[in-house]
Amino acid sequence: MRVAVADDAVLFREGLARLLETSGFDVVGRAGDAGQLLALVETKQPDIAITDIRMPPSHKTEGLEAAVQIRERHRGVAVLLLSQYVETTHALRLLERGAGRIGYLLKDRVSDVGEFTDAVRRVGSGGSAIDPEVVAELVSRRRRRDLVGDLTERERDVLKLMAEGRSNSAIGSLLHLSEKTVEGHVRSIFMKLELEPTDEDHRRVLAVLTYLRA
């Protein structure tokens, strides 16, 4: 899988590139700010661009804006945003705009290489990845607590993993359940939350996140 990496902190950028290469990714370019990243994506057309949200010059949301542009101009290029903060609005704004191929993770996740590279692969091949912290925050702060309260303990675990962007089989293996059982839970969750059932991974994530945020 061909990857472009963008971060203004050299140490982190190089370390990340090295980590990805070690894990079998093809790092096609490195960028220090949003402009460089856009140029890089234009010329190299990677499968996925991994970028920090805050980058020069203003250190606000340059990475996020670059991500929006990439998703609009290059439908085939996925974007994984890295952040040092849990900022749920950013993640959801992006998810609502595009048909999948979006991920949003805390930088801390790089310490678990397996999990991290899984997420990169998932996003790069058309899925979604939302940081568990973001999901946890959404679940904890949502107002329609009554409906989530109707869910069983198990169903709530499945809901969180769904929101992170995991597939049924991934959820099954994480929770040590068969795929059939997971499907049952998912159906039950969608019924209890009165959501439209859907097979497409991205739509499912979006539906769940939108619901949680309401």
Added chain:
Amino acid sequence: MAAALTWLASTRRHGPAIAGVSIALLGTGLAAATVVVAWLDRDSPPWLPGLSLGWTVAVQMVVEGLGLLTWSIVAAVIVWRQPRNRVSWVIAPTALLGAVLVFSGHYAFHGLFVAPGSLPLAETAAPFQLLGGPVLIGFSLLALLFPDGHLKSPRWRPLVLLNPVVYLVDMIGRLDNPNPLNVSVFGQLIVPVTMPPSAWPIGALLSWAGPWVGWAEVALGIAGATYLLLRLSQSSGDARLQLKWFTYAVAIGAIVLLANQADSPLLRGVLDANTLQAISIWAGLAQVVVIAVLLPGAIGIAVLRYRLYDIDIVISRTILYGGLAVFVAGTYGIVVGGIGSLLGQRGGMNPLLTILAIAVAAVLLEPVRARLQGLANIAIYGRRTSPYQVLSDFARGIGRAEPSDVLLPRMAQLLRDGTSAANVEVWVRVGDRLHRVASSPPQVGLAQTVGGVDELSRRGAAIRPVFHEGELLGTLTLIKPRGEKIDAAEQRLLDDLASQAGLVFSRYRLVEELRESRTRIVAAQDLERRQLQRNLHDGAQQRFVNALLALGLSQADGSEGSPDLLETATDEVKAGLAELRNLARGLHPALLGESGLHDALVTLADHLPIATTLRAAPDRRYPEPVEVTAYYIVAEALANAAKHSGASAIDVRIEEIGGRLRLEIADDGVGGADLTRGSGLIGLQDRASAIGGTLTIQSPPGAGTVVRAELPCG
């Protein structure tokens, strides 16, 4: 025609403009035509008692021409600007009918008398004189609907009906007139034509009402005047000024109407017949001028609000100069006429008496002028509050410790009441500018500041600075109506009030400075939080993420972990901890609480890249707020010196003198630092004043910077 135009005005988008222009063109055309015909007929002008032929022609042409022009232009502008105001529905037809009335008279006179047979339809034009009826109806409706097109209250509706009925009855009654017609609205122009005999029977139907109509018109006039005065007395704001203009014109009209009746048996015993006749003639002329020019002018000003606010000056000047004119004329009449007849002189002028009259008038002129001015002021502003009352009212307010935002406007109000000033303003110095904090009459958009007293004096106001403990706190400014000067009594009141105002001003300023300082403190806190967040994000957090990354990599590289990656992770964690430590010290130096100001400052100085000497008592401890404030003042001054001054040495001195801690931080850098611009020093000034201390900065360009602070520590 006019009604159609007004209808057009209310329906189409450009209607008002089109209607206005049409009215103006029609009126101007008729005015010009009237003047032309009057000039052609200059050898046989209307008969005006007591005026020579030439004068009559001149006066008639000017008054008629100007009158028609003024009425039609005013009507045109009102229709254009306020098409929905019912005043424009009335004034437009009135003005145009008046123009037709005047012009048709001249037309008929020329065609029937001066050059018989020269003009078509001259005979038809003569009875147009009956249009005087509708014009009077228009005048009466104007008086009722003025200025906004609505009645004072529905109770007066009968007047709206009665006026037209009475004037119509009057007009129809005039149809029954077998005598040659007078076609002049101005004097007498008799044409050899009567009302068409076919119309006589119609008039005869109502001729019985003749005597009653006269009385009814007088009654309606009185009712109208009452209505106008009631409306004026119960109005306020701009409407009051509008009514004042209108009433002013009507009042002048009433006065000249009375003067016009001067040649009456009642007065013949008092003044000689020649004088009375002259008064009567000139008053008659003045009456025409009032109706032709003053009335439409006043209506225009009032409805269009152009120079609306000048009415008080106009009334004041009218009372003053009108009174002076009457006084001078009266003096002359009494001295020359009265004493002359006592001495038995007949006719001719005695030069001695004339000189005597001039002398008397000259001696009495100034006292009379002052009296008249006082009278005018009372007419406009009502009775003044006495200076004693003003001062005691104000003192009572101070005694009750009312808040400044009540007291200051009251002070302005009181001062204006006591001086009949047009405008009084209260300015208070906050920082290095004067702020206008109150004014009478109150002004919208009150916030205004000026750099100094000089700027105020340029506005032509009387200014009285207010001092408290030798310091300028603000000013009271007083602006008299145009052309009036402040007199000694008013000056004294201004001074007395200013001497009491110091306390109120200083209190206001304290509150204001406190408010500003609070705002600054909140802003400074926000800024600090943002900086702290940024420091955490760019510093420690970044380090720890890097460490995590290195640890993750080392896991991926092999199960035993790779030594260089572990070393990177360790270094990053150490660096992150160091950053946190620095940050924590910036927030609140632990050393300060543990070992006191001296030790904390020594550590601070050690971290600086500039040679710093510190002179302070090593083991002396002070109350915590004093130590913390002193620490931050020194820390900020040092940081500024290190960042901006380019200094090579800094000298910090701290000593305790008479229960006050004195700090002095001096560098040898470029200077030019400013409390108000950017630096954190303004926040420190707030901090110092919060514990009763002061902070000053001295920083001439090129000569280093000295920050001095004094904090109470006893």
